[in-house]
Amino acid sequence: MAKRILITGICGFIGHHFAEHVLINTDWEVVGIDKLSYASNGFERLRDTGCLDNKRLSIYCADFVNQLSYGLTRELGNIDYIVHMGAETHVDNSIANPEPFVFANVVGTMRMLDYAKTLKDLKKFIYFSTDEVFGPAPAGESFKEWDRYNATNPYSASKAAGEEICLSYANTYNLPVVISHCMNAFGERQHPEKYIPLTIKKILQGETVTIHSDSTCTNAGTRFYIHCRNISAATMFLLDKGEARDKYNIVGEKEVDNLSLAKFIAEVIGKPLKYDMVNFHGTRPGHDLRYGLDGSKMRKMGWVMPKDFQSSLEKTIKWYLKNPKWLEW
Numbered sequence: 001m002a003k004r005i006l007i008t009g010i011c012g013f014i015g016h017h018f019a020e021h022v023l024i025n026t027d028w029e030v031v032g033i034d035k036l037s038y039a040s041n042g043f044e045r046l047r048d049t050g051c052l053d054n055k056r057l058s059i060y061c062a063d064f065v066n067q068l069s070y071g072l073t074r075e076l077g078n079i080d081y082i083v084h085m086g087a088e089t090h091v092d093n094s095i096a097n098p099e100p101f102v103f104a105n106v107v108g109t110m111r112m113l114d115y116a117k118t119l120k121d122l123k124k125f126i127y128f129s130t131d132e133v134f135g136p137a138p139a140g141e142s143f144k145e146w147d148r149y150n151a152t153n154p155y156s157a158s159k160a161a162g163e164e165i166c167l168s169y170a171n172t173y174n175l176p177v178v179i180s181h182c183m184n185a186f187g188e189r190q191h192p193e194k195y196i197p198l199t200i201k202k203i204l205q206g207e208t209v210t211i212h213s214d215s216t217c218t219n220a221g222t223r224f225y226i227h228c229r230n231i232s233a234a235t236m237f238l239l240d241k242g243e244a245r246d247k248y249n250i251v252g253e254k255e256v257d258n259l260s261l262a263k264f265i266a267e268v269i270g271k272p273l274k275y276d277m278v279n280f281h282g283t284r285p286g287h288d289l290r291y292g293l294d295g296s297k298m299r300k301m302g303w304v305m306p307k308d309f310q311s312s313l314e315k316t317i318k319w320y321l322k323n324p325k326w327l328e329w
Contacts, residue, residue, distance in 0.1 A: 004029045006079045009086025011040035020049045021232035035063040045189045065108045085128045098154035105158035113169040127166045132156035137292030144294045145247035176244040183252040187228035201327040208274045217277040220259035221289040224252030227312040251295030253309040268317045
């Protein structure tokens, strides 16, 4: 019989890309739960990909902060894999109001682990975490999977706490938990509050793009960006080769500063870039200038990124130009 995989946050940005990847590359049945918050845009992402019409996909509207109801667990059926991608993720929102992040990312993770304990045939539970749990990385430094945490905002702290809850359940209840740290995701259908679609939108409208910089307002912050198709492939790789009670870094191809990124976006669009360098950290503590992860562990396991950064970025920009509705919702 075909395997069944449960994806939390399936209507979210990374979740819908992963669901599409599983449906295209396997014969598995995909079950998803999502609370349909502002970040999901309903089922529109899955509808836009055509996944919503796939008979192997089932979706249930539920908030995993609450214990999954008996009836829902019956409908979910036998589950072979859980990929827990559902989370509150926006740093600015976590700084303004940490409470939803603690409930979703800590309590919600505990609820999913409690549900996982009831599954007799569960093979893997992947907790989808972030590079931000390690805090800012000095230039040239990359953190390994088991390095110390240094969360600098409520979002990253809640994800670090979720990791520890996962490890505690792995050690106490022998759950097959695997933890991944991912870097900055980009791709089609991303919420326009995020940097790349927001920059595309501002350039198209002739507005000024704000560039996160250091205290001198001369050096832009940097990120390792990775397309969701690469993230999806890496997650499938970990479902196959990841070891329980272990952590893995999903690393972007190369480091790019946000000013260079904005200039590239403007070049592809064919419009001038207006920008302002702003010391975010001086006025908004919790915004880190740089993150860095060491990806050698997965490379030694045989992981090879299927899509390169520059061509993926250019294709993504052009996709938004052809699908401007995704810059407006």
